[in-house]
Amino acid sequence: MPFDPPPSPLSATQRRDARAVAFWLFGVAGLVWIMVAIGGATRLTGSGLSIMEWAPLSGTLPPMSEAEWQRLYDLYRTIPQYALVNQGFGIDGFKQIFWLEWIHRFWGRLIGLAYAAGLAWFWLRGRIPAGSKPRLLGLLALGGLQGAIGWYMVASGFEADRTAVSPYRLVIHLGLALLIFSALVWTALGLMRPQGTAPAEARPVRRMLKVAAWTLVGAMLAGGFVAGIRAGLTFNTFPLMDGQLVPDGYWLLSPAWTNLTANVAAVQFNHRLLATLTALFAIGAVWAALRRLPEGRARRAVLGFGAAVALQYALGIATLVYVVPVALGTLHQAVAVLVLTTALVALHALRPAPKPPARPA
Structure with missing residues (x-):
């Protein structure tokens, strides 16, 4: 970090x-x-x-x-x-x-x-x-x-x-x-x-949390493109997009890379996919924390991250289904920062404790 x-x-x-x-x-x-x-x-x-x-x-x-x-x-x-x-x-x-x-x-x-x-x-x-x-x-x-x-x-x-x-x-x-x-x-x-205080047993939790944090960042930036081209005003169904997992027209534009930023179907699908991956990795981090971390600040921080992700995921679905009303859309963006905050707090709490100085031979 x-x-x-x-x-x-x-x-x-x-x-x-x-x-x-x-x-x-x-x-x-x-x-x-x-x-x-x-x-x-x-x-x-x-x-x-x-x-x-x-x-x-x-x-x-x-x-x-x-x-x-x-x-x-x-x-x-x-x-x-x-x-x-x-x-x-x-x-x-x-x-x-x-x-x-x-x-x-x-x-x-x-x-x-x-x-x-x-x-x-x-x-x-x-x-x-x-x-x-x-x-x-x-x-x-x-x-x-x-x-x-x-x-x-x-x-x-x-x-x-x-x-x-x-x-x-x-x-x-x-x-x-x-x-x-x-x-x-x-x-x-x-x-x-x-100084970090997390024990060596926290390493798998930290790895899972890092993956979740990076997919979170990807979802937030993808959300910027959703906002920029107003992609949230179409495909207002969940979990399928007008009855399909991957919507028609995903590769509609040419050159192909422009679909990632300018194609409404692709941009919204990518945002959904990254948000879902974030939720899955967050579940993995919570599961690992419950198994490996003792009761304390680090464990609570990971559980807080999982709760924030769940709240944001539900809010994202509501924002989509109700066709992005201003109040819900604004709240969705604000809660995204809450999720980012909890990720930072959890990652900081999981920093490894410093190694003890080596004993002289």
Whole structure:
């Protein structure tokens, strides 16, 4: 995994500082979690293209006059989404989609402020744990990159043949958000518990959990393509897709690789397959944990991961069968981050205990 602080003994002051930094990172990760949910709602309501200007500073404030509202509405009326989807919905309709996108961008700025201010506060007081500064600076850089990629994604929706953003850019944006979230959580966990404690018997559990975690990541990225091409609005039956295990038209597009990202039937099937594999591997990890792990933190963490996967799987089925209502779709995206969180916690709890030093001959 990405990072663990050095396992050297820490003084009481160092342990206190490490815990304080960890709690701050957990707080920022919580803000990122909310951001992912807001982003899901923004996408489901088609609100993401309502703000057509990249204004990191001046865009912090919403429109303060009717003239400014009219200017922004006139800008929006120049893009295909207005002409093909929302034509004639008036400035009141524009304000409804504008406010959700404004909240989305404002929340991103809030995350940046919370992280940068917290980093400066701990740094200036000399409370950053040894070895953590490069990692924390790297996370700051990733946050800035995420803002730029967000605009790169939104700009794709202004092209002449589009009414939504590019699914490829959407998945890049989502993937980077998940990477930042994972790095925040893993770094905080490492500061709270610098050393692994799992016994050698936990090795098979850890292997199974790693496989489940990677299939989970694949399912989440595949879900980004489902969202990007609105593949959840068809084949709204489960477990079969319109009566078939593998739907007709899986290899409809040419070249063949484009089916993995642009073919509705293939994209939805792949998301279902990866989600099902994640559930099966999670069951395997839970079974192995019950057999091999004693009662304690590691065992509870694996069981928590299994419960989160079960909840998300059921929620995914409901979201599909009810044809992706905004509330269920947003909840499905938010709970995906919960599953990722439980996977990280379980993997961290299953880190092997350090080997005892060899005795001198």
